Amino acid sequence: MATSRIPTLPPKEALILELLVEQSEMYGLQLVAASKRRLKRGTVYVTLGRMEEKGFIISHLESAAPREGGLPRRRYQPTAFGRRVLSAYAHVVRRLTPEPAR
């Protein structure tokens, strides 16, 4: 069973989760803009797709009607599981980062 494994959280996925937890809901290009060039527009959608498969985030199509036959944007939200994983990851990072000498 996939869920019996310890979930991994690479830095890019952690960054996306952090941004989504802050804003609660964003679409792909918003994440790229908010990441200050740490996320690329060519790779963010693949990372988002992978995170959705892992159950860290969920997505839904924008309810506003698209103009002139355009496609509706997909908005992403963190799941409770994603929030828990991010919190555990942040805790581990805090524990492993050496404190500055006094």
Place this chain on the structure above:
Amino acid sequence: MTRPGARLRSVATRFFDPSTMERLIDPAIADLQHEHDDAIRRGLVWRGRWVHTAGCIAVWKVIAASATAASTRTIGDWASADGCAVGRTIGHSLAAIAGVVSLLIWAPLSNYSHRIPTNKVAWMAIYLVPQALLVAIPLGLMFGILSGLRGRVATTRVRRSIVTLVIVCSIATFVLAAWTMPAANQAFRELTAGHRLRRGFNEMTLVELARTPAQNIWLVSATANRLAFEFHFRLALAFASLALGLFAIAVTAAWRGAYRLRGLAIVGSLTSIAYYVLLFWARQAGYAADEQAKVAVAWIPNLIFFAMTLLLFRRRFVAETQESPQ
């Protein structure tokens, strides 16, 4: 007017499943279209053009990443299908090929390595590899098929995959025999001799062997008969993978994979010995044979193995017909 990304989307829909389109490619195109609309609405024409170009590059990157992921998944599924029969066959073949190559290059390497400077020993080993591969690929493939399908039910899908593997190996041995091996042989001879040497028959490419003696003026012993035999013998050698690979598939079909390790070792070893004894005989007999017989002699080992393959498949077909309910 066509919306930005619309053409890319219509191309992508032909190649990707609806789930990939919905989760990966459509969000990228939707964001591109919204950003472009936004720039145009604000009158920023150049910004709109930049968004269009950058967005299309991003969509192409998403398409490339999705294609890579999809092909990796397909190869994984293909290798693990039917009890990993195909994956096992590929793995065992590669291991057998590596083993045979190591064995075949070890002897000449230990004999000649003291004649050349130490820093060139690695080059010598590299030059020996194509010649060794020409023998190792057919043998490794045969042992790989016999061992990979042992204890497995060879379904039609598995057999098709293994036949594809056999064809790929035959193409590889053809390229090796036609171009790579002659060049590597010549480089090996010149390295051990320490000076430039005239090329012999084994150092000629297939194209050169197909020429007339007048076009191969440097070759003192070149006659039309000899060149024709060398050409057909090399071609037959290149098709050894096909002959031995198909024979191994026929053996697994006749025995239905229900053979022990000892049976595998016996059949594999006897087949290898028989094939290469026949090849050796063909080489010797070919020199003495007359013009017409030379071509037939060069192909005799492969023809014998193709005939045995057909017999084994026929035996399997007859057995299946008798077993099937009336």
